[in-house]
Amino acid sequence: MASRRGRISAKRKQGRGVPQLPYAAVNNPYPPMEVLTAGQVEKIVDGALTILETKGMRFLHAESGRLLVAAGGKEDPAQQSIRLDRAMVLEHLSWAPASFGLRARNPLHDLTIGGNNLVFTSVGGPAFCSDLDKGRRPGSYAELCDYLRLVQSINIIHQEGGGAFEAMDLPPLSRHLDLYLAQFTLLDKNVQAYALGRDRTVDCIEMTCIALATDRRELLDKPAVLGIINTNSPMQLDVPMSEAIIELASAGQVSCVTPFTLAGSMSPVSLAGTLVQQTAEVLATVTLVQCVRPGAPVIYGSFASNVDMKSGAPAMGTPEYTKMALASSQIARYLGLPSRSSNTTSSNCVDAQAAYESEMSLWGSVMGHTNLVNHAAGWLEGGLTASFEKLILDAEMLQMMAQTLEPLAVNEDELALQTIAEVPPGGHHFATEHTLARYENAFYPSMLSSRQNFESWQELGAQDTATRANRIWKTLLDEYQQPEMEASTQAALNDYVSQRKKEINQR
C-alpha cells in the first residue's frame, strides 16, 4: 500500500472526466472515540465469557464440535451446545494476531489489517443489482463484471467484497468459479472469497495461488484470502460457515467472524446485551479457528443494528448502529483483534436517507478505528441490492472521509503571514502569488458534488446526485483498463475453472 507521504505527493489521477484521489492506504491518526469506559468493556467481555462457560455455543458441524471438545470444550446435551471455559477461550484468543498483511495480485494493492488502518471494501452478497436506467433486478454475469470493473477503477476502494451480487444467469453450484475468474482477471486488488461451504472456499484459495503465482506453503505466512464468517445469531454456527473456517484457518487465511445481530430479534433488545452476545459468538468462533491452526488471522466483526420495533423490519445506519460500531471496535482492541463494521442503509433509492444512514455508519466506523469497513461502497436497500449509483455516492463519501483524516499542515508556508499582510483589508486572495502557486491541488477534488449556482443547475437539467452518479459510473466504465496478466496465468485460471465445472456437472 502506498505510504501517506506517497499519497500526498502523488499527482492526482485524472481520468477523462472523473477526478479521483490516488489509490492509497487510509489511516486515522487521531485517538479512537471510545463510548465505553474501561470498566464497561471488562463487564461486557466478562459477560461473554460467562455465557460461553454456562450456556456455550451450538456448532452444527460435527467436526468443529470434535475439534473444540478435543481442545477442552464440554458438550452440553441439553443445549446441544459446547461450553468453553474462560481460560481455554483466552488462551486461544492470545494466539490470534492483532494485525496482519493481506496480499493482492498487484503488490501496490497489498493491505494491512489492524492498527490505525482503515480498509474500504465494496459491497458483497446482495441478491439484486440496480441502476437508474433499468431499475432493480436480478443481475447477470455481464453486469457483475461491469460492477467489478468499477471496483477496480475506484481508487478509494481497497478491497473487492466477494461478489457485488449474484449472477442469476449462471448455475448456482459453479457460479462462484465465474466470480473468481472475474475477480482475478478484472481486478488486481485484494478480493474476498465467497466463503459458503468447503468447495467454494478451497476454489478461492487454489485460484489465489494461481493468480498471485504463489503456493499454499507461502500463503501460510502471507495470507491473501479473506472470508466473511456469519454466525447464526443467537449462539449458533452452521455447517457451511464451519467448513469455510476449517479451510481458511488450515491454509492460514483470514476468517472475518461477524455475528449479524439486530437487537430485539437475534440478540437482546439492549445494546449492552447485544454486545455481550456478539462478543461471545466471536470468541467461540475465534476459539474454533485457533483450534484448527494456532495463529491463523481472525477479525472481530460486528453487524449490530436494531429492528424497527413498530414493524419488525431491520433498521440500518441508525444511532444505535453508530454506537455499536464504536463500541465493537473498542471491545476488539481490548481483545487484541482487528475489527470490522459496515456501511449500511435501509433506503430503497439513492436519496438523502441513503446518504445520511451511510454517513452515520461510516463516521462510527472511522471514529472507532474499525479496520475493515465491509460493504463500504454500493450497498442499498438493507443489503438486498448492489447499486451502481450508490457505488459512486459511497466512493465520494469515502474520499471525503479520507481527506478529512489528512492532518493540517502548519508551517511557515501554510501560515501565510506574508500573504495576509500583503492583501489590503476588504481585498481578495484570488491573485496572490501564494494562491496561484497552490490552488490546483489545494482542496479536495470532488467526484460527484455540484457547485453550480441554482440558475446554471436548472439550465443544465437540475440533475440530482443520483443522476450525476449515473453518468459518472458510465464514464468510469468507458475509461476502465483491465490490469495486465501473464497469458500462462490466465490459461491456468481458465483451466482450473473448466476442470472444476466438469467435476461439479458430473456429480
Place this chain on the structure above:
Amino acid sequence: MASRRGRISAKRKQGRGVPQLPYAAVNNPYPPMEVLTAGQVEKIVDGALTILETKGMRFLHAESGRLLVAAGGKEDPAQQSIRLDRAMVLEHLSWAPASFGLRARNPLHDLTIGGNNLVFTSVGGPAFCSDLDKGRRPGSYAELCDYLRLVQSINIIHQEGGGAFEAMDLPPLSRHLDLYLAQFTLLDKNVQAYALGRDRTVDCIEMTCIALATDRRELLDKPAVLGIINTNSPMQLDVPMSEAIIELASAGQVSCVTPFTLAGSMSPVSLAGTLVQQTAEVLATVTLVQCVRPGAPVIYGSFASNVDMKSGAPAMGTPEYTKMALASSQIARYLGLPSRSSNTTSSNCVDAQAAYESEMSLWGSVMGHTNLVNHAAGWLEGGLTASFEKLILDAEMLQMMAQTLEPLAVNEDELALQTIAEVPPGGHHFATEHTLARYENAFYPSMLSSRQNFESWQELGAQDTATRANRIWKTLLDEYQQPEMEASTQAALNDYVSQRKKEINQR
C-alpha cells in the same frame, strides 16, 4: 434547559403522526477530536497576534476606531487600519466569559453556550425559500411565519436563527419588526437578532425586554439576545456590523463574531493561513466588544470553507470545511471562548449531496465540541435558500446525532445475561420478557427514514426522502400550537411595532 436525566426519562412527545425526541439540551460527553497539536494551536494564535500588531484590522465605523485607539490601538494611515498589540488583545480577551446563559421566553428553553453543550439553531438569512410544491422563490411573510412555526415545533432545534428568509412582500426598512413580532409570538424558544445596523439591533433588545417581561438592567446579567457579526474578510469590519456590536455589547448581549472566509478568495488558499486570518479577525472584533463593555459575552465563530478552484464557486460541507470546524473549536477553547460553526451544503435540492455535505459539517461540529451550530436546520443552496424539506431532513440528522451522543448503559439489566441464556441457540429474542418490557422505547424513533421493504415502498409510491419530508412538515404545521402569551404582552409588542413603523415611515 432540561437535564440529560430529564431527557432520558421524559416520555417521548408523539404528535399525531410525527415521532420526535423531547426538547432537551444536547451535549457531547466524549473528548473533543483535536486535529491540531498544542504547538500548532500556539503557532496559529501567535500568527494572528502578529498580524494584528503589524498590519492591524480596518474598522470602517469611526466610533469603533476611536474606542480602540482610546484603549491603546494605533492608527496605521497606510493600511487605513488600527494595529493592536498582543498585550492589549490578550487583556481584552481575558474579560470575555468562557460560557454564559441565554434566556428564552419559555424558561424551559433557556440555553447554555459553552462547555460540552451543543446548541442547534435554525437557518437564518437566505434570500429565498423553497419547497417541493412551489419550488424556489422569494418568500412572503406568511411563509416566513409558517417556517417559524415549524422551528418552534421541532424539538431538536434549540434556537431560531434570526429569520429563515426575507419576507419580500414587506418593506425592507421595517421588515425586521414584523420578523421580531413573529419570533416572539410564534415561538417561545430563544431567537436570534437581525443584527444589521443600530436600529434593528436596538429594536430586538427592546422587544426582548417586552416579550420576556424584563428590562435592560436585568438583561445585563442575563443575556437573551444574540447577533451574528460577520467581518468583511479579509481584515475589515463594516459600519452596520460595528453598530450592532456597540448596541449588543453595551446591553451585555452576545456578539457571535464570524469571519466568512472561503480559502483562496477571502483568505489564504492554505487552511492554516485561513485559521490565522480568521483568528486575527475574531480577536480584533472581540477586543472591540470588550472595549464597549468588559465581560460582554462573545463567541468565536468560524465559517471557513473553500472555493472550488475550477469555477471559483463556494464549496460547502467539504473535507476542508470539516477540518476547519474541528480546528476552529480547538482554537476557541485555547482562547477561552465558546465556538460557533454551521451546517452547510452547496446542493440545490434535498438529495444525497445535501445530506452528505450536511453530515460532514455536523460531524465536524459535534466531534469538535462546537457550542453553537448555526444554520443547523433548513439551509440549502450554499445558504441562498431556506428549504422546508431540508428543515425536516436536518432535524432527523440532528436527532440522530443527539441520540448517538447518549452514552450506552451497561448494568446488570442491560447486559441481559439471563435473557441470552434463556433463548435457545438459533432462536429469537422477539418474545422474551426482557424485550417485551423494553421494546417501545429501546431505539431511536425515526421521523423521516423509511424501513419499508422494496415492494411495499414501490406500492406506496416509491417516495424518496424529500417527498416524505414534504408530508412531515405539513403534518407538523397542522399540529402546531402557538405558545401562550399574556394579552398585555402581545399588546405591548404590537404597540412597539406600530410606533416604530410610524417613525420609520416619517423619515
